[in-house]
């Protein structure tokens with residue numbers, strides 16, 4: 001994943017009014033990186049764990065308190 005994609009995701013979040021203030025401590029000092037969250041999907045038919053997968057996100061980390069937030073890139077339209 002690229003810096004270009006990271007910039008695009010940040011632009012989308014800003015346009016949508018996502019706050020730059022940490023909801024845990026009030027700081028505005030964030031770090032960010034593009035990361036994949038690895039998951040295991042749940043098979044609703046058999047009610048058992050299904051296939052493994054991953055979700056591309058932009059992760060924000062508060063440098064003051066360590067609070068972590070993920071925004072799913074597909075959900076905000078950054079991948080399309």
Ligand SMILES: [Zn+2]
Nearest residue numbers: 022025062065
């Ligand atoms: Zn914080």
